[in-house]
Amino acid sequence: MLIGAHVSSSGGIDSAIGRAVDMGADSVQVFTQSPRTWRPTNHDPAAFDRFRERRDEAGIDGVFCHALYLCNLAAPKDDVYDKSVAAMRNTMEVASAIGADGVIFHVGSHLGAGMAKGLERVLPAMEQVLELSDDATWLLVENSAGAGGTIGRSLDELTTLVDRLDHPRLGVCLDSCHLYVSGIDVTDRATLDGLLDDLDSAIGFDRLRALHVNDSKAPLGSNRDRHENIGDGLLGENLGVFLGHPRLQDLPAMLEVPGADGHGPNAEEIRKAKEIHARWTK
Ligand SMILES: [Zn+2]
Ligand SMILES: [Zn+2]
Secondary structure, rough: EEEEEEEOOOOOOOOHHHHHHOOOOEEEEEEOOOOOOOOOOHHHHHHHHHHHHHHHHOOOOOEEEOOOOOOOOOOOHHHHHHHHEEEEEEEEHHHHHHOEEEEEEOOOOOOOOOOOHHHHHHHHHHHHHHHHHOOOOEEEOOOOOOOOEOOOOOHHHHHHHHHHHHOOOOEEEEEEHHHHHHHHHOOOOOHHHHHHHHHHHOOOOHHEEEEEEEEEEEOOOOOOOOOOOOOOOHHHHHHHHOOOHHHHHEEEEOOOOOHHHHOOOOOOHHHHHHHHHHHOOO
C-alpha cells in the first residue's frame, strides 16, 4: 500500500513532491489551483517537467489531483455548472501535464432536483472531462458522505455513473470516512469484504484506483463529512481493517486529515497510519 497524503502545492506544483518526501508519503494528492477560488492558476510549464523529474527521483508511485470542492457537476444553475465543467477540464489538463494517475472529484449535489435531473447534468459534464483524460491519467469519482442531494453516496450510485458512461478511463476512489458516515462500517471486516465483493461484481475491481484514508468525527450513517486525525476519531485503531485489507494493498492510500491545528496531513499522521497498517498486515 502506498500510504501518502494530500499536500499543499503553494509556491509551484512541483513543490508538493518535496513536502510529500519530508512527511514520509509514498503517494501524493494535490490541488492544481487554490481551492477557494474558481480562477485557474497560470502554471509555468517548466514546473510540470520539474514535477515529473522530482517525482521520479523521489520514487513516489501514486500522484493524484483533487478537483476543487467548489465544483458541482450536478448544479441546476448554469453559471455554477459552466464554471464547474471548466474547472474540472482545467484540472484534468494540469493532471495530464504532470503525469498524474488520476483526477479525483466529488460529483456534487442536485440540490433537491432529484437523481434523474442530476444525472442529466453530470453525465455530459463527465464526458467532457473524460475526453481530456489519457491512458495514464484517469477520472476517479469519489464516494460522497451522502449529505444534501450529493451524488455518489452508495455503490449503486457509483455503479450508475460507471454504467451510463461506460468509459475505459473512468474509475473510483473510496474514502474511509465517507463510507463510514454513509452507513458502511469499514471497521467491520465482513462489511468491508461485502462492499469490495459488490464493487468487484458491479463495476470491476480494476476501476478502484485510489483510497482516501481518514478517521471520522461523525457517527456511522450520519452523512456528515467531518474528517478526524488518524486514530483520534470513531474508527480509531480499527481503521486498520480498511488499511490492512488484503484486497487494498496495491492501492495508493492518501490522508486528508486535519493534522495539527488544521494545517493538513503531516509526518506524524503518516507515521500513525503506517503503524496501524503494519499492525493489521502482520
Ligand atoms: Zn476524500
Ligand atoms: Zn470528506
